[in-house]
Amino acid sequence: MGQSRIFAILSTVVVTMALIPLAYLLWRTAGAGTGVVDILLDARTFRILMNSVLLAAIVTALSAVIAVPLAFFTVRTDLPGKRFWSIATALPLTVPSYVGSFIIISAIGPKGSIIQNLLMPLGIERLPSIYGLPGAVLAMTLFTYPYILLTVRSSLQNLDPALEEASRNLGYSQKETFFKVTLPHLRPSIAAGGLLVALYTLSDFGTPSLMRFDSFTRAIYIQYQSSFDRTAAAVLALMLVALALTILALEFRAMGKASYFGSSAATRRPPSVIELGKWRLPALMFTASVVGAALVFPMAVIGYWLVRASFTDEFIRGLLQLTVNSIYVSGLAAAVAVLAALPVVIYAVRYPGRFSTLLERMTYLGSGLPGIVVALSLVFFGANFATSLYQTISMLIFAYVVLFLPKAVGTIRTSMLQINPRLEEAARSLGSGSLETLQKVTLPLVRPGLVNGAALVFLTTIKELPATLILAPIGFRTLATRIWSATDDALFAEAAAMALLLILASGIFMSIILKQEAQ
Amino acid sequence: MTIIELKNITKRYNNTPAVENLSFTVEEGEIFAILGPSGCGKTTTLRLIAGFDMPDDGELVLAGKTVADKGVFVPAEKRKVGMVFQDYALFPHITVRENIAFGLKNLDDKEKDAIVENMLQFVGLSGLEERHPFHLSGGQQQRVALARALAPCPVTVLLDEPFSNLDADMRTQMREEMIKILRKSGTTAILVTHDQEEAFAMADRVAVMNNGRMEQLGTPEEVYHYPTTGFVADFVGKADFIDGTIEADGIRTEIGLFPNNTRLEIGEKVQVMIRPDDIEIEPAGTGCAVIKDQQFKGSEVLYTLELPREKYIHSVLPSTRTLPAGTRVDVKARPVHLVAFQNGKAVSEKS
Numbered sequence A: 001m002g003q004s005r006i007f008a009i010l011s012t013v014v015v016t017m018a019l020i021p022l023a024y025l026l027w028r029t030a031g032a033g034t035g036v037v038d039i040l041l042d043a044r045t046f047r048i049l050m051n052s053v054l055l056a057a058i059v060t061a062l063s064a065v066i067a068v069p070l071a072f073f074t075v076r077t078d079l080p081g082k083r084f085w086s087i088a089t090a091l092p093l094t095v096p097s098y099v100g101s102f103i104i105i106s107a108i109g110p111k112g113s114i115i116q117n118l119l120m121p122l123g124i125e126r127l128p129s130i131y132g133l134p135g136a137v138l139a140m141t142l143f144t145y146p147y148i149l150l151t152v153r154s155s156l157q158n159l160d161p162a163l164e165e166a167s168r169n170l171g172y173s174q175k176e177t178f179f180k181v182t183l184p185h186l187r188p189s190i191a192a193g194g195l196l197v198a199l200y201t202l203s204d205f206g207t208p209s210l211m212r213f214d215s216f217t218r219a220i221y222i223q224y225q226s227s228f229d230r231t232a233a234a235v236l237a238l239m240l241v242a243l244a245l246t247i248l249a250l251e252f253r254a255m256g257k258a259s260y261f262g263s264s265a266a267t268r269r270p271p272s273v274i275e276l277g278k279w280r281l282p283a284l285m286f287t288a289s290v291v292g293a294a295l296v297f298p299m300a301v302i303g304y305w306l307v308r309a310s311f312t313d314e315f316i317r318g319l320l321q322l323t324v325n326s327i328y329v330s331g332l333a334a335a336v337a338v339l340a341a342l343p344v345v346i347y348a349v350r351y352p353g354r355f356s357t358l359l360e361r362m363t364y365l366g367s368g369l370p371g372i373v374v375a376l377s378l379v380f381f382g383a384n385f386a387t388s389l390y391q392t393i394s395m396l397i398f399a400y401v402v403l404f405l406p407k408a409v410g411t412i413r414t415s416m417l418q419i420n421p422r423l424e425e426a427a428r429s430l431g432s433g434s435l436e437t438l439q440k441v442t443l444p445l446v447r448p449g450l451v452n453g454a455a456l457v458f459l460t461t462i463k464e465l466p467a468t469l470i471l472a473p474i475g476f477r478t479l480a481t482r483i484w485s486a487t488d489d490a491l492f493a494e495a496a497a498m499a500l501l502l503i504l505a506s507g508i509f510m511s512i513i514l515k516q517e518a519q
Numbered sequence B: 001m002t003i004i005e006l007k008n009i010t011k012r013y014n015n016t017p018a019v020e021n022l023s024f025t026v027e028e029g030e031i032f033a034i035l036g037p038s039g040c041g042k043t044t045t046l047r048l049i050a051g052f053d054m055p056d057d058g059e060l061v062l063a064g065k066t067v068a069d070k071g072v073f074v075p076a077e078k079r080k081v082g083m084v085f086q087d088y089a090l091f092p093h094i095t096v097r098e099n100i101a102f103g104l105k106n107l108d109d110k111e112k113d114a115i116v117e118n119m120l121q122f123v124g125l126s127g128l129e130e131r132h133p134f135h136l137s138g139g140q141q142q143r144v145a146l147a148r149a150l151a152p153c154p155v156t157v158l159l160d161e162p163f164s165n166l167d168a169d170m171r172t173q174m175r176e177e178m179i180k181i182l183r184k185s186g187t188t189a190i191l192v193t194h195d196q197e198e199a200f201a202m203a204d205r206v207a208v209m210n211n212g213r214m215e216q217l218g219t220p221e222e223v224y225h226y227p228t229t230g231f232v233a234d235f236v237g238k239a240d241f242i243d244g245t246i247e248a249d250g251i252r253t254e255i256g257l258f259p260n261n262t263r264l265e266i267g268e269k270v271q272v273m274i275r276p277d278d279i280e281i282e283p284a285g286t287g288c289a290v291i292k293d294q295q296f297k298g299s300e301v302l303y304t305l306e307l308p309r310e311k312y313i314h315s316v317l318p319s320t321r322t323l324p325a326g327t328r329v330d331v332k333a334r335p336v337h338l339v340a341f342q343n344g345k346a347v348s349e350k351s
């Protein structure tokens, strides 16, 4: 009894705090009165909405076209070097969008880019612009298609081979079976992955800002910076949130369906391997060119700039400081997020009820809140109500936790659900008190989930851009913010050095997570 | 007419045989059971017949056509073999109606509808056709799986432990229903199970498998009463083996003298198979056995009896009268058919 109350109180506190940014934004907009309607009806607002929707739609469609065949090749066929490709095709996910944009701009941008440098002797001073929609689509697609790849792949792995066998048995060839059984089975997971891509594209700040494409996130930032009346920024932010939350709701439905389709209790045989035959070469070329564009090309671009550059000692010392800063705030965010998530998860899993489930669900709202929105709201909030916290590390960490709490909750929840509650009951029956049981049984068992959750939050935080840009104390810079500003200032060599460090740090953490998952 | 014929079929996984030198035939309209413990190769056998796996050796003939042999392999979709999977493998993304119609190719919608309607009635699922499989109970799912397999009129239907996902009540009921459906449609079927009761209740003939090999093939009665190996004797029902010696007037054992139906020489040692229902006991102060334990099983009581030479045997008697543990009893064995074994092989002649 007492224990459940403790968790109820702790969870309520966490969830209430996580809801502050959204609540404040709503309150603030409601207080702005008729000005809101004017902004809503403005032609520019409509154009921004259309831009955002268009970008998300194109990126999602292209990602699906790339990811579904890749998933199929790397899971079900005899593609040569399958293991290598299955890792290599997922890795572009570690490239943050602004790094991706940096790579594209610095390689094929109109001025000062690699190609332009090469063409200089021919008297070409300027290349056609890649800014705007084409650049944004390219940068987003190349580095977000793995969301679809990963969901489709896991759904392919979960597909009960008996379903395909049943279809063969009823007279359908391998190809017919693919279209009649396998593909329909994949539909929910394609939808789930596609919605993730759409959500990511809508919320992303780095690419639209660097590619100078007027989507919501860029427009919000410009509004925030350029005018004293922040109502316009707030209204745009709320529109974006509405759009993002709609996608998030669809996402949950799709996910639910995807897991439904995959469920089957009986023991399974491994899925059968499909021989590619004469399709082997085309499949290999397709896979290799995706990996080439999304992984090798970025590495080559970074390499190019690093080889040409000569860095001063001062810059290298600065680089060290930036790396330390990045790791410092990401580590703090990871620790706080896990601590905040734990009571929510324990309360929801061990004391299931309407209230505890509601609290848990509310934390997921955070995954529908774009970083720029949370940052903007906290700036207003800090300036008006929490001036002592305004422009401090605490405020920054708070923003990170609001943004990434869902990741921590999700991971810890999964590992908590795997613990048989009978184990805790056994400990109680053997005389352990409830807190003692928590400490001696529950926490040790849920440890992998805590470590995973922390690693995931760390990984996401170190790449985070808009909240860091807006909320970091004056003079406090991280790898992410510096890559962004260096790209914007066409300091490509410096951006390359920092991007390399960032990718290395993310890559190391990603491999730790993957290793944990493999166990 | 012979519908299925296996000739010396062998299938290896990583060089260990899962099925070895397996041969049998199944006649038209027959219900054939493959019975054996977990891992003995039952599923492998079905998958070979269905065409999901390729045998390493041997020949497989379906309805007079060789479908697997050296250099011949007819893929699964061309074999017209229906299969009811262990966990049914119903397509979750389509309705019951569409599941049943799935295998009906090259027919117009009207014909399809007619067949589906027919099948639904046949398996007693009318009214559920628009549902999705996950909204059905286990028993209903199984009926859909059966209807789906039967709808395209396959040459044979293979059933892989079709009742193992059902609870005990449901199992007996579905067993009866399925038998009725299969008999009514005259379907040739192979049923795989590790439950001897199920095999006996459903099949015309039973093949008992162990370690990838066939131990015995026969009618349920033959397999139960005339097991040819110790493994079969033990697997198809509770059996005790007591030592005996061939003497001039019969086989001498601790619990009495049995007629000698072997061709062994006097003095040879054998093991005599005794089933618990062959043993009667009567309380007697001078009896040779003592009741060690008794288990009440409802209509029957299972007694464990200790014999003088510290060997235990079992007896099943109606529960109208129960005797307490510790009672000294006389033991009378009245086997319907006596089977004696030597080195795990039956040496008795069939009467």
Ligand SMILES: Nc1ncnc2c1ncn2[C@@H]1O[C@H](COP(=O)(O)OP(=O)(O)OP(=O)(O)O)[C@@H](O)[C@H]1O
Residues within 6 Å of the ligand: A269, B013, B014, B017, B018, B036, B037, B038, B039, B040, B041, B042, B043, B044, B045, B194
């Ligand atoms: N795809 C495979 N790869 C490797 N070994 C396999 C494979 N399929 C089956 N085996 C092995 O072959 C043997 C027979 O397996 P099979 O599935 O036919 O057994 P079964 O009689 O159906 O058992 P159960 O009653 O448990 O279903 C087992 O030892 C199993 O481990």
Ligand SMILES: [Mg+2]
Residues within 6 Å of the ligand: B042, B043, B044
């Ligand atoms: Mg099996």
